[in-house]
Amino acid sequence: MLDRNYIRNNPNLVKAGAEKKNVQAPIDEWIECDIEHRSTLRELESIRAELNSSAKKIGQLMAEGKKEEAENAKSATKELKEKQTDIEEKSKTLEEKVQQLELQIPNIPQSVVPEGTSEAENKVIKTWGEKPEITNAQAHWDIASNLGLLDMQRASKISGSGFALYTNWGAKLQRALINFLIEHQTNNRGYTEVYPPVLVRRECLVNTGSLPKFEGDFYELKDDDLYLIPTSEVPLTSLYANEIIPTNQLTMKMTAISSCFRREAGAAGKDTRGLQRLHQFDKVELFKYTKPEDSDEELDLLREDAESALEALGLHYRSLLLCGGEMGFSNVRQYDLEIWSPAMEKYLEISSCSNFGDFQARRANIRFRRDAASKPEFVHTLNGSGLATPRLFAVLIETYQNEDGSINVPKVLQPYLKTEIINPTNELVTN
């Protein structure tokens, strides 16, 4: 969420920000509620001050043994207490309303973010490699089916549509990708690995800004009041909730592999064939807590960390600076990485890297202290995918397919798969 004083002092900037993101935000309503809330609060506090001082006085009278006077003072507080109860309730209701409204106000995009509401306004900031020339390129679902890498029928038998079953070399390739991606980021890029739970409390999703805005997008276990995470950004953001991080630990860089779960309600039928869109998938996440002044630079570095994994795999990609209307709710700047599918002849989103400023840190109350004498400040949070495996899997086998139906294994994956090629003859894996 945004700083309340900031909204009060800059309502027009907040409105312009929401507009740039193409989000309807109840800013005027918030301002109105906030004013009313504060005036109620003032009234409440003055009543409390009065009650506090008379309680103190009664204590003194009791200590001095002036019982009668004390009793008189006691009965005199009755009326004030009733008034307090009333106003307390009013103030609480207003506070809840202010909170509920401010959760609906998005973060403000930075000035470098292009105006726009559609893909067309996204800005390509980098292109790496070239579209591979493949004659009669086969789609990943055909390659996978021929080589026995995926069994989508049986996956839907056990879980319904939108789930993948990796088999044989497919399962091995999936695991190789995970290991490669994690080890790349920890060994070469300075990230510390963590392995978080995939079931989290509701407040974790509120901290990232996923809720209440996107109610219904996530799997919820109602009996236990837990949610399946849509991304490990969710547990990682709350890792240091309500803590003050020692300054010398910033910038803190973490990476995590986790399964991610998304209901994708309403998305059925649209660009979903094969591995393009799943209810469950694995993703390596890159995550940072930074000082405010470092976050812009750290976002670029984080994006380069994600890009470097694609480069190591030799996959053609492009990086986009998203326009306001395409951005997420909580971020101030967002880059998307897209990889080229030679068979589908389109770019697929493989990573999304964002700087959230102090928006999530304020919700989660994550702070740091510059030095012993200074007040705690909110950290900045950043995250990005590094990378999501199903689309990576899909593009990888499409890019490295041979005319005879086999797949060349990129060099960096060979140590994990212990083969240079996957073809119909190396059928069962026994090692």
Place this chain on the structure above:
RNA sequence: GGAGAGAUGGCUGAGUGGUCGAAAGCGCCCGCCUGCUAAGUGGGUAAGGAUUUUCAUCCUUCCCGGGUUCGAAUCCCGGUCUCUCCGCCA
């Protein structure tokens, strides 16, 4: 799942109805002192909020939510989490 113990500031930890936003120690900050270092010594040191009294005043906060009371860290009820033991289990 059953039984018990606990949750206090950056940390350790005392506090069982008013003198407690909270002892003491550690850490940290500012002095003093001692050839240097170490030690010693004096003082300071929670967060959030409201207020055009802003080097100030007031409010809230001792896990969370209720309750009792003029008054709650302290008493009562409900919840969460942690630890120990038992059970179950990959």
